[in-house]
Amino acid sequence: MPYKYLEGFTSADICFEASGKNLEELFESAGLATTNTMVKNLKKISSKEKAKISIEADTIENLLFKFLEEIIFLKDARRLLLSKFKIKIDKGKAHSLACEASGEKINIKKHEMIVDVKAVTWHKFEVRNEGKVWRARVILDI
Amino acid sequence: MGFGNFNFKKPEFRKISDVAWEIDKNFKQGMRVPARIFASKKILDQMDLQVYDQVTNVATLPGIIRNAFCMPDGHSGYGFPIGGVAAMDIENGGVISPGGIGFDINCGMRLLTTNLTYDQVKPHLKELVNNLFNAVPAGVGSEGFVKFTKQQFREAVELGSEWCVENGYGWKEDLERTEENGRMKGADASKCSNKAIERGMNQVGTLGSGNHYLEIQVVKPENIFDEAIAKQFGIFPNQIVIMFHCGSRGFGHQIGTDYLQSFLQVMEKKYGIKILDKELACAPFNSPEGQDYFKAMQCGINMSFANRQTILHRIREVFSKVFKTPAEDLGMHQVYDVAHNAAKIEEYELDGKKKKVLVHRKGATRSFGPGNPELPQIFKSTGQPVIIGGSMETGSYLLVGTKTAEQETFGSTAHGSGRTMSRTKATRLFRGETLLKDMASHGIFVKTASMSGLAEEAGAAYKDIDEVINVTHTADISRKVVKLVPIGNVKG
Numbered sequence: 080m081p082y083k084y085l086e087g088f089t090s091a092d093i094c095f096e097a098s099g100k101n102l103e104e105l106f107e108s109a110g111l112a113t114t115n116t117m118v119k120n121l122k123k124i125s126s127k128e129k130a131k132i133s134i135e136a137d138t139i140e141n142l143l144f145k146f147l148e149e150i151i152f153l154k155d156a157r158r159l160l161l162s163k164f165k166i167k168i169d170k171g172k173a174h175s176l177a178c179e180a181s182g183e184k185i186n187i188k189k190h191e192m193i194v195d196v197k198a199v200t201w202h203k204f205e206v207r208n209e210g211k212v213w214r215a216r217v218i219l220d221i
Numbered sequence: 222m223g224f225g226n227f228n229f230k231k232p233e234f235r236k237i238s239d240v241a242w243e244i245d246k247n248f249k250q251g252m253r254v255p256a257r258i259f260a261s262k263k264i265l266d267q268m269d270l271q272v273y274d275q276v277t278n279v280a281t282l283p284g285i286i287r288n289a290f291c292m293p294d295g296h297s298g299y300g301f302p303i304g305g306v307a308a309m310d311i312e313n314g315g316v317i318s319p320g321g322i323g324f325d326i327n328c329g330m331r332l333l334t335t336n337l338t339y340d341q342v343k344p345h346l347k348e349l350v351n352n353l354f355n356a357v358p359a360g361v362g363s364e365g366f367v368k369f370t371k372q373q374f375r376e377a378v379e380l381g382s383e384w385c386v387e388n389g390y391g392w393k394e395d396l397e398r399t400e401e402n403g404r405m406k407g408a409d410a411s412k413c414s415n416k417a418i419e420r421g422m423n424q425v426g427t428l429g430s431g432n433h434y435l436e437i438q439v440v441k442p443e444n445i446f447d448e449a450i451a452k453q454f455g456i457f458p459n460q461i462v463i464m465f466h467c468g469s470r471g472f473g474h475q476i477g478t479d480y481l482q483s484f485l486q487v488m489e490k491k492y493g494i495k496i497l498d499k500e501l502a503c504a505p506f507n508s509p510e511g512q513d514y515f516k517a518m519q520c521g522i523n524m525s526f527a528n529r530q531t532i533l534h535r536i537r538e539v540f541s542k543v544f545k546t547p548a549e550d551l552g553m554h555q556v557y558d559v560a561h562n563a564a565k566i567e568e569y570e571l572d573g574k575k576k577k578v579l580v581h582r583k584g585a586t587r588s589f590g591p592g593n594p595e596l597p598q599i600f601k602s603t604g605q606p607v608i609i610g611g612s613m614e615t616g617s618y619l620l621v622g623t624k625t626a627e628q629e630t631f632g633s634t635a636h637g638s639g640r641t642m643s644r645t646k647a648t649r650l651f652r653g654e655t656l657l658k659d660m661a662s663h664g665i666f667v668k669t670a671s672m673s674g675l676a677e678e679a680g681a682a683y684k685d686i687d688e689v690i691n692v693t694h695t696a697d698i699s700r701k702v703v704k705l706v707p708i709g710n711v712k713g
Contacts, residue, residue, distance in 0.1 A: 084645045085645065086643045086645045086646040086649075092644065093644055093645065094643070094645070117361050118361075119673060148478060151474075152416055152419075152420060152475070154361070154362065155362075155419075155420040155421070155424070155470075155471035155474075155475075156416070156419040156420050156471075158362045158364075160362075185361060185362030187360065187362070187670065191671070191672075191673075192360050192361040192362070192430075192670060192671050192674070193361075193671050193673040193674050193677075194361070194430045194431050194644070194671065194673075194674045194677065194713075195360070195361045195362075195429055195430040195431065195713065197324045197325060197471075197474040198324045198474050198475075198477060198478050199478075200299045200324075200500060201299070201481075201498075201499035201500050202299045202498075202499075202500050204499075218299075220299070220324050220325075220474070221430075221431045221644065
């Protein structure tokens with residue numbers, strides 16, 4: 080499992096640790112972890128709806144932060160649950176991300192919902208390159 | 222490898238009273254004032270150490286006056302602890318910090334009465350809860366029944382509850398029985414991003430999820446602590462009342478997100494304020510960034526008032542339908558509506574002089590006492606009603622504000638129980654289905670949009686509400702009027 084939820088970091092909200100063998104995989108894992116906070120079973124989300132996410136940031140941390148923010152934004156603005164992410168990241172002077180995401184509109188009869196994510200926070204937010212693996216720890220405000 | 226754990230230092234406490242403790246300024250470099258914690262010894266000893274780290278960080282903020290406070294329901298948050306209060310001298314460089322308000326701007330509580338008794342409601346309880354569950358959408362992705370264009374939504378977030386009453390979603394008397402009369406007048410929708418508008422415009426009239434709820438509650442005679450004030454607030458023995466807890470939904474969340482980013486860009490570079498914790502990002506209140514956020518925050522406050530006003534309207538509709546009686550004839554009057562995530566400009570006497578300060582309350586409730594000029598005439602003799610919510614299993618409290626709160630805590634008291642256990646751990650330990658059955662066996666009928674979400678809200682994940690309330694009562698920052706016990710619950 081490319082992500083796990085952690086106890087002991089926050090009482091009111093959700094903390095997860097995501098990992099991937101490269102940046103793209105890390106971001107994908109973090110995206111899935113975010114959606115999985117809201118929906119019990121990601122396999123029940125079809126790929127009917129598409130969304131393009133394009134962002135730039137000066138650091139990898141800011142790039143991941145903005146990426147997760149966008150997933151949360153689309154959940155409210157377009158009522159989208161995103162469960163597939165095709166990501167391309169360019170690490171240059173300015174990091175940029177282009178993502179083709181797919182998912183489905185929220186259907187409470189089909190998708191077993193858990194809790195609503197309000198925001199991604201900077202609280203204990205960290206991205207680390209450990210050589211063979213990239214890791215991120217994120218706390219989501221519930 | 223992997224991420225390390227955090228080790229937080231436990232401070233030494235100076236005892237002020239059995240329910241008030243101080244952390245001295247020398248605990249952490251940069252503290253401008255001591256931190257003051259309202260807690261029993263038991264709560265103090267069991268407090269998550271992160272709370273002390275956070276409240277002492279708050280004590281470093283420019284312009285903070287007297288103390289960084291933490292209420293007895295305190296638990297770790299972002300920047301500020303939840304249960305955090307800080308008043309800032311805005312005439313002398315005091316800052317505003319979105320972390321001192323929270324992402325859920327004006328998350329708050331509303332309480333309304335009925336003239337119905339427990340015996341009258343019991344036969345209809347399931348029908349009421351099922352109808353409320355349909356009328357007040359809860360959970361992820363829920364949409365409200367009021368449809369706005371973007372322009373209409375911008376108008377509504379500037380007018381708050383007034384917009385609702387003008388459009389037929391409420392009674393005129395509801396405004397007086399809402400903090401700020403349901404409208405912060407400095408709200409400016411042009412300071413809210415398009416993203417914030419898009420996130421929130423379909424969510425007016427929805428409950429949200431997590432610890433948000435709508436409860437039908439009963440006033441057991443043995444739970445009335447102050448008969449005279451209870452009567453003045455419209456409470457009588459065996460009465461059925463309704464309480465609900467929700468906020469500004471995606472709109473407020475996005476405003477918090479937007480301005481946190483904006484403050485992070487300018488805090489150090491432009492204003493020379495060192496960032497100890499990104500979630501404690503701030504800017505001088507009188508700076509362009511500070512003023513823009515304050516105006517946007519007021520829109521968030523108004524949207525939440527409008528949200529709760531719309532929900533109130535739906536509750537009246539449901540009761541009216543089930544009892545085949547107009548809501549007016551069912552005595553469905555609002556007691557009060559309180560915000561517990563907001564920053565307000567309020568006037569206090571400091572060193573013998575009256576001074577306007579900015580009070581941040583993050584998971585804390587305003588608690589104005591008798592005679593306060595901000596209160597409507599109906600509450601001038603008693604002080605304002607204070608509504609503090611417990612867990613779904615234990616019940617909630619109606620209290621009254623006090624002069625002591627105005628003198629000691631910048632007019633503030635607790636807002637809830639305070640969590641002691643992470644959501645992840647609660648999901649591991651508890652099952653929603655078991656909780657449902659347990660509560661049913663105690664006479665509480667619950668309808669939820671999420672079994673997993675319900676498990677996260679197990680009563681055991683919270684502090685003892687009675688202990689928290691007793692601290693506020695003993696400290697005299699809010700006084701008990703009545704404890705309200707749930708019999709029906711709608712959860713997201």
